Each structure stands twice: as C-alpha cells, then as structure tokens.
Amino acid sequence: xxxxxxxxxxxxxxxxxxxxxxxxxxxxxxxxxxxxxxxxxxxxxxxxxxxxxxxxxxxxxxxxxxxxxxxxxxxxxxxxxxxxxxxxxxxxxxxxxxxxxxxxxxxxxxxxxxxxxxxxxxxxxxxxxxxxxxxxxxxxxxxxxxxxxxxxxxxxxxxxxxxxxxxxxxxxxxxxxxxxxxxxxxxxxxxxxxxxxxxxxxxxxxxxxxxxxxx
Ligand SMILES: *[C@@H]1O[C@H](CO)[C@@H](O)[C@H](O)[C@H]1NC(C)=O
Ligand SMILES: *[C@@H]1O[C@H](CO)[C@@H](O)[C@H](O)[C@H]1NC(C)=O
Ligand SMILES: *[C@@H]1O[C@H](CO)[C@@H](O)[C@H](O)[C@H]1NC(C)=O
Ligand SMILES: *[C@@H]1O[C@H](CO)[C@@H](O)[C@H](O)[C@H]1NC(C)=O
Numbered sequence: 001x002x003x004x005x006x007x008x009x010x011x012x013x014x015x016x017x018x019x020x021x022x023x024x025x026x027x028x029x030x031x032x033x034x035x036x037x038x039x040x041x042x043x044x045x046x047x048x049x050x051x052x053x054x055x056x057x058x059x060x061x062x063x064x065x066x067x068x069x070x071x072x073x074x075x076x077x078x079x080x081x082x083x084x085x086x087x088x089x090x091x092x093x094x095x096x097x098x099x100x101x102x103x104x105x106x107x108x109x110x111x112x113x114x115x116x117x118x119x120x121x122x123x124x125x126x127x128x129x130x131x132x133x134x135x136x137x138x139x140x141x142x143x144x145x146x147x148x149x150x151x152x153x154x155x156x157x158x159x160x161x162x163x164x165x166x167x168x169x170x171x172x173x174x175x176x177x178x179x180x181x182x183x184x185x186x187x188x189x190x191x192x193x194x195x196x197x198x199x200x201x202x203x204x205x206x207x208x209x210x211x212x213x214x215x
Contacts, residue, residue, distance in 0.1 A: 060104070061104045061184060061185070062184060062188065064103060064182050064184070064190040064192060065102050065103055065192075066192050066193065066194045066195075067099050067100055067101040067102070067103070067107045067133055067178070067180075067182075067192065067194045068098070068099070068100040068102075068194060068214075069097075069098075069099055069100075069176060069177075069178050069194040069195065069196040070097070070098050070100075070196055070198055070214040071095055071096065071097055071098075071114070071174050071196070071198045071200070071212055071214065072096045072098055072212065073096070073209060073212055074093045074094060074095060074096050074209060075093065075208065075209065076091055076092060076093045076207065076208065076209070077092045077093055077094065078090070078091070078092040079091045079092070079207045081164055081204045081207070082160075082161075082164065083161070083164060083165070084161040084162065084164055084165040085161070087149070087152070087157050087158075087160040087161035087164055088148075088149050088150050088152075088160075089123075089147070089148070089149045089160070089170070089204070090146070090147070090148045090149075091124075091145075091146065091147040091148075091202075092144070092145070092146045092147075093144075093145055094142050094143070094144055094145070095114070095126055095142065095143045095144075095145040096140065096141075096142055097114060097126070097128065097140075097141040097142070097143060098138050098139070098140060098141070099131075099133040099138065099139040099141070099178065099194070100133070100137075100138040100139075101133035101134065101135070101136065101137060101138070101139070101182075102136060103135070103136070103182045103184065104135060104136065104184050104185075105135055105182055105183045105184035105185065105186075105188075106132050106133065106134050106135055106182070106183055107132065107133045107180050107181070107182045107192065108130075108131075108132045108180050108181055108183070109130060109131060109132070109133075109178040109179060109180030110130045110178075110179055110180060111127070111128060111129055111130045112127075112128045112176060112177060112178050112179070113125050113126060113127045113128055113176060114126050114128065114174050114175070114176035114196060115174065115175055115176065116145070116147050116172055116173070116174050117172065117173045117174075117175070118149055118152075118156065118160065118170065118171075118172050118173075119155075119156045119159055119160075120156070121149075121152055121153060121156050123147045123148060123149045123172070124145055124146060124147035124148065126143040126144075126145045127143075128141060128143070128176070128178070147172070163204070164204055168203060168204045168205040169201055169202065169203055169204065169210065170201075170202050170204055171199060171200065171201050171202075172199070172200045172202065173197070173198065173199055173200070174196060174197075174198045174200065175195075175196055175197055175198075176195070176196040177193060177194070177195050177196070178193070178194045178195075178196075179191070179192075179193050180192060180193075196214065197214060197215050198212055198213065198214040198215075199212070199213050199214075199215075200212045
C-alpha cells in the first residue's frame, strides 16, 4: 500500500521536480549568459572608448603645431617715393602682425622682431614684445612701422629706380622668428619656432599695398 502510494505519485513528483529543476537551471544559465554578454559588451565598449579617447588625445590634442606668424593687409599712413634719378621711398603704416595659434593650449613667446627688406637690404624693423597667443586663437600685434630706403647699395638703388620708373611696383619682404613654448593640458610643453616670410607688393603709382603673401 505504501509502495503503491509511493509509486502512484512519486513519478509525478519526480517529474515535477525534474522539470522545474531543469527550467530553473536553464533560467539561471540563460541569465548568466546574458550577464556575461552584457559584461563583454560593456568591456569592449569601454576599451573602444579608451582607444578612441587615447587616439584623440595623441592625434589631436598632443599634436603640437607651429603657430603661424605673419603680416596681414594694411594701408599706408604716409608714403613718399623717389624717382629713377634719385631712387628712395619712405613708408609709414601700422603693421598688423598676427600670431595664429591652432594648438590646444597657449603659445608663450619671447621678445623678437620683424625686419623688412628690399632686395635683401634692410629698410625697417619693428620690435615685438614678449607675449602669449591663447589656446586656438590669433594674437593681434599692431606696431607702428616706418620703412625708409636711403643709402641703398648701388645695384639695389638701380633696381629701385627702374621699378619706380617702369613697373611702378616694388616688392618688399618681411622676415621674423618667434620662439616660444606651447603648453597643452597645463603640463605638456614643447618648444616651437614660427617663422615669418611674407612678400608685399606695393603699387608706387597708386601709393598703396597691392598684395601680401606669406609662406
Ligand atoms: C610723410 O613722410 C614724409 C617723408 O618721410 C615727411 O616729410 C612728412 O612729414 C610725413 N607726413 C606725415 C603727415 O607724417
Ligand atoms: C631680432 O630678433 C632675433 C630673434 O628672433 C634676435 O636674435 C635679434 O637679436 C633681434 N635683433 C634685434 C636688433 O633686436
Ligand atoms: C603709433 O602711431 C600713432 C600715430 O600715428 C600714435 O598715436 C601711437 O601712439 C603710436 N603707437 C606706438 C606704439 O608708438
Ligand atoms: C620666402 O618665401 C619665398 C617665396 O614666397 C621663397 O622664395 C624664399 O626662399 C623664402 N625665404 C625663406 C628664408 O624661407
């Protein structure tokens, strides 16, 4: 009787037991797999994020670039030109000097100067005080400049005389060098030198600047 009773509902109970046991085991395994998947995806996402961040840091932020140092367009406040027989010029203007800093940090530079030349002969100079071009910005330095060509070497004098007579265009150059440090994230520093090399064409007939090109 006892046996029969046991036989009667043991299988059911066993079956029931087995079923729920297997189901719950499957559920647990499924949940574990999902959790593992989530972790894996999370870790991969984190690694990708770190790599992207690192690449951005190295390729963009830590890319130290030389600031651009140049003269932009200006107008003369005074200009006089000589003749072929007595070649000379005297020019006065406010020189718009620009230091364009594209770095992700400021560029601090020491005192320097820009020299203006005609056919290799210096005709003027402006002195640049030490300063700073901020993070991703252009520092504007406006300096009074006076350029005078007098007592030129003979060949240069002849060239100037011919230019004044014929083309009525004279070409001046400006050169300079700024030496300074770029600081990124307040601690990464690198010395950078930016060189100016500009060519200015001046129309001596109209007494105005025709163009400025910097390389
Ligand atoms: C312009 O320059 C000439 C020659 O350098 C000078 O004699 C004259 O006084 C200047 N004019 C002005 C308004 O500065
Ligand atoms: C002009 O600046 C350079 C550095 O860029 C310096 O070596 C030179 O002595 C300066 N010249 C004058 C006359 O200040
Ligand atoms: C530049 O020249 C102007 C007059 O043309 C004068 O008012 C100004 O003070 C000068 N600036 C410097 C820095 O010498
Ligand atoms: C300045 O630029 C001109 C071309 O615009 C070039 O011929 C000359 O060699 C350059 N000078 C320096 C010192 O780089």
